[in-house]
Amino acid sequence: MSEPHESSEASLEGLPVPSDAERFRARVPLEILVSRFADSVRRGERPSIEDYALRYRDWAEQIRELFPLIESLERWKVDKEVECLRRNVPDEFPVRQLGDYQFVRELGRGGMGIVFEAVHQQSGRHDAVKLLPWRYAADMAQWKERFQREAATIARLRHPNIVRVYSFGTDEGYCYYAMQLIEGISLDRIIRGLRETGELVLFDEIRRSRGESVAASPPANSTGVESASLHLRRDSWKEFAQIAKQVALALGHAHESGVRHNDVKPANLLLESGGRVIVTDFGIGRRREDDLAGNDEHGTGTLRYMAPERLFGSGDARSDVYALGATLYELCTLRPAFDVEDRRKLVELILKSPPPRPRQIIPQFPRALETIILNAMSPEPGDRYPFAEALAADLLRFINGQPISSTRPGLIRRAWRSGRRRLSGDKRPK
Numbered sequence: 081m082s083e084p085h086e087s088s089e090a091s092l093e094g095l096p097v098p099s100d101a102e103r104f105r106a107r108v109p110l111e112i113l114v115s116r117f118a119d120s121v122r123r124g125e126r127p128s129i130e131d132y133a134l135r136y137r138d139w140a141e142q143i144r145e146l147f148p149l150i151e152s153l154e155r156w157k158v159d160k161e162v163e164c165l166r167r168n169v170p171d172e173f174p175v176r177q178l179g180d181y182q183f184v185r186e187l188g189r190g191g192m193g194i195v196f197e198a199v200h201q202q203s204g205r206h207d208a209v210k211l212l213p214w215r216y217a218a219d220m221a222q223w224k225e226r227f228q229r230e231a232a233t234i235a236r237l238r239h240p241n242i243v244r245v246y247s248f249g250t251d252e253g254y255c256y257y258a259m260q261l262i263e264g265i266s267l268d269r270i271i272r273g274l275r276e277t278g279e280l281v282l283f284d285e286i287r288r289s290r291g292e293s294v295a296a297s298p299p300a301n302s303t304g305v306e307s308a309s310l311h312l313r314r315d316s317w318k319e320f321a322q323i324a325k326q327v328a329l330a331l332g333h334a335h336e337s338g339v340r341h342n343d344v345k346p347a348n349l350l351l352e353s354g355g356r357v358i359v360t361d362f363g364i365g366r367r368r369e370d371d372l373a374g375n376d377e378h379g380t381g382t383l384r385y386m387a388p389e390r391l392f393g394s395g396d397a398r399s400d401v402y403a404l405g406a407t408l409y410e411l412c413t414l415r416p417a418f419d420v421e422d423r424r425k426l427v428e429l430i431l432k433s434p435p436p437r438p439r440q441i442i443p444q445f446p447r448a449l450e451t452i453i454l455n456a457m458s459p460e461p462g463d464r465y466p467f468a469e470a471l472a473a474d475l476l477r478f479i480n481g482q483p484i485s486s487t488r489p490g491l492i493r494r495a496w497r498s499g500r501r502r503l504s505g506d507k508r509p510k
Contacts, residue, residue: 148392179251208261209256234259239329267407269285334359335468341400343361345406401468
């Protein structure tokens, strides 16, 4: 409706205005689709590549081939913009209080924000406060929308293994939200520690992460009785399965609430000293309504743990199951499922090659646990566990020494070959 108005205004200025047909003929139609798609991604929207391919069938092959690269490039530009902004964030953050929160210390910096331990002045409670590190970010619509979505998404979820959000606000030109303070350590640090030492005690690692002495006593539980800290070794198979089971149950709750995480990975899983896992960083989590609307943001998330279908603009709860499988693979083998740094090679491996079987890396690896991991990581969504709770159930069976429901790992290898044929044909996985 806006184009006739623009044409009439231009005519009044004495400027020649071509008709829509003339403008369309002046450019290659595919070029127009590329421009529209790229503009949409730059605006922070989540256009569906498959919708474009179905709507413009004459260009479907080119769309499926080019648009993932275009989206990756545009999101790379956004990441570079964030990186440039982050360089301007001082090592010592200048603000010591936002709203009712007085900052105590910085806990960490991630892709979208800085997290502080802070005291709520009215209650005296110690919380974690996450904020966008750029002042007046509220005026940057894309960042504000993503940040608010993160807070709102987590706030909707109530589960013992999902971090709780208490409040959201803006102050001094900064967007922030307050959440539960977790006395724990990320799983990626646990993996690094096991690579280096072969065994560790969670309580000691948490103390080290805070710069404290490891000679202190283990933490006490709610009854005042000292609780043993989780002790992990490279072959703590049941403990690893217990960690993954908790994550699967948390994801199942999120999926039932209409939310998928989209970035399950070791860095987003925190372990408390007793072994409880807290799932964090739903910053790019999505509601099911977005799926039904045909929107997707497969360009976001961490590529190393990303399910193959997300590279084609698809995805559902089973994509989180895949990411958890890849995370458990790395925890158990202490190496990524796809251990390359080059992004293009990594994409090729995800689409066309199965990871080495854990028993190829560790001959004594439990066969049942290997089957669970490979089932979770099948390239075909339909060959994975249908929902996170099913994965949790098999993990519990393994922990209890019972037969698991999936006992045919040979099918997984055939699924990889089938998936390779389908994906190489640029067909959207079912």
